[in-house]
Structures are given as structure tokens and as C-alpha cells.
Amino acid sequence: MTSTVLVSADAASRPWLTSDQVMRISVGVYLTAFFLYMFLPLVYMMLVTFNDSRIPTLTPWKGFTLRWFQEMWADERMWNSVIKSFIIGFWVIVLSVPLGLAGALFMTRMRVLGQSFVYAVLVSPVLMPGIIIGLSTLVFWDTQFRIGGRWELSVLGQTSFIAAYCMLIFMARLTRFDRTLEEAALDLGATPFQAFRTIMVPYMRPAILSASVLAFLQSFENFNTTLFTIGNDITLTMFIAGKIRAGTTPALNALAFVMVAFTIAAGIVYEILRRREAARTEARARAARQAELAAEAGAG
Numbered sequence: 001m002t003s004t005v006l007v008s009a010d011a012a013s014r015p016w017l018t019s020d021q022v023m024r025i026s027v028g029v030y031l032t033a034f035f036l037y038m039f040l041p042l043v044y045m046m047l048v049t050f051n052d053s054r055i056p057t058l059t060p061w062k063g064f065t066l067r068w069f070q071e072m073w074a075d076e077r078m079w080n081s082v083i084k085s086f087i088i089g090f091w092v093i094v095l096s097v098p099l100g101l102a103g104a105l106f107m108t109r110m111r112v113l114g115q116s117f118v119y120a121v122l123v124s125p126v127l128m129p130g131i132i133i134g135l136s137t138l139v140f141w142d143t144q145f146r147i148g149g150r151w152e153l154s155v156l157g158q159t160s161f162i163a164a165y166c167m168l169i170f171m172a173r174l175t176r177f178d179r180t181l182e183e184a185a186l187d188l189g190a191t192p193f194q195a196f197r198t199i200m201v202p203y204m205r206p207a208i209l210s211a212s213v214l215a216f217l218q219s220f221e222n223f224n225t226t227l228f229t230i231g232n233d234i235t236l237t238m239f240i241a242g243k244i245r246a247g248t249t250p251a252l253n254a255l256a257f258v259m260v261a262f263t264i265a266a267g268i269v270y271e272i273l274r275r276r277e278a279a280r281t282e283a284r285a286r287a288a289r290q291a292e293l294a295a296e297a298g299a300g
Helices: 002-014 020-050 067-074 076-109 115-127 130-145 149-173 180-186 190-222 224-229 236-246 250-299
Strands: none
Touching: 002 250, 020 250, 067 250, 076 115, 076 190, 076 236, 076 250, 115 149, 130 149, 130 224, 149 190, 149 224, 180 190, 224 236
């Protein structure tokens, strides 16, 4: 009887939920709310594409349609803006990646007076408002060289701050680089260019890819700097802004649907290729270990 009373008292004093369970539930609720906040507008925007209404909304639902994809395909001005955005993004990559790599190599290898000041100057465009960068780029090139607004000027304006992002990515990668590898290559007779091409470039390849993707995305979605420098041309972000001011149709949602679908498909393809490469690497390592074990067994 006494033991029964003690068990009942212990069960009554035990908390309904433990601290670990409360933490897991809290994290689950937070993640659910976070992903709903992030992706629910995208899902809503994509569903609007199939509503047969000229107003981008789901209510009232007027029936399923695909005509907004047809209007999107027939909008030449929109496609010209997309092409222009891709052209500008390509040239921003061409300029920003080498400039960022050069700046990262300079900051990690050279020891000069006032290096902290130089670093602050190189990174300062990241902290500067895009309107200031765009306006100053236009004023400088127009007053000094009589070059007015054009898409080439947008490339220069965007490169002035996107190169700083690339430099930060490269510097993070270079902090883990073993300088003795290059020294060994130079001792073995390689030229500085050969050492850079065969050792530094393969090591920096992941950072170069990341910097290229970041540079393109930063360029593709840029608005403030581009607005002041592009002149009579137009990019996709400027096209969307103009459509929103004048009144948009679900044809713009159709373009967004295509871009989201393409991004998801590209991510899936990349993940499949990455896993296949990881499986092949693991298989090669396993085969090498088996061959080594077989050689040791034969020698024994």
C-alpha cells in the first residue's frame, strides 16, 4: 500500500512535458511558421497564374486557364528585358570575379602600410546605397567621358559593389589555403603562372563558382543602381516595377512561375549530380582500400 502511494505521488509530481519535448515542439512550430511565411506567397503567386482573371488574385476563381503563359510568351518587351538582364549579369561576372579574386589575393598575401584602411575602402561599396552608386557612376562617366546612360554603364556600376562580395568569398576560402603547396611547385621548377593555374585555380574553383552565382543573382535583381545608369534600356526588374505601377496581369505571374520551376529543377538536377559524384568518389575510395588490403594480403 505504501509503495502504491509513493508511485502515485511520483507520477503526479512528474511534469506533463519535459524541457526537451518543449524545445522540440517550439522549434517545430517556429520552422513551420517560418517556411509558411517564406513559401506561402510563392505558392499563392504561382496559383494565380492559372486563374482566368485579368486581376492577379485567386478570389473570385473564374476557371482554370493557360492563356497567361501564352501572353507571357508573346510579350516581346518583357523578353527583351530578360535578355538584357542576362547580358548584364554575364558581363558583371566577367568583371567582378577576376577583380574580387585579385583583391582577395592582395589582402591575404601582401603586407602594406594601412592595410586595414585599404580593406575598408574595398569593402565600402557593399555598405553604400545603390542609389548613390548608380548616380555617382552616371555623373562620373558623363562628365569625364561624355558617356550617358547605357547598359554597359550598368555593368560598371554593378561591378563596383558586386566585386566586393566576390572578394569576401575568395578571402574566406584563401584563409584555409596551404601556401607550402605553391612553394613546393616553384621549387620543382614551375613558373608562378603554372603554380597559379595548376594549384590555386583548382583549389579556388568552388569559391569561383559561388562568387559567379552570387554576382549573377545580385546583378539580375538589382534595381537602384541600374535605374540611374541604364538609360533607355530596361532590365527585368525595371520592367516588373513599371508593370506594377501601371497595373499588371497574371502574365507576369506566369513568368515568375517559370523562373521558380526552373530554379527548382536546376536544384534537383544539381543535387542528383552531386550525389552521383559523391557515390563515385566513395566507390573509388572503397576500391582503392580493397586493392590495398589485397596487396597486403598477397605480400603476407
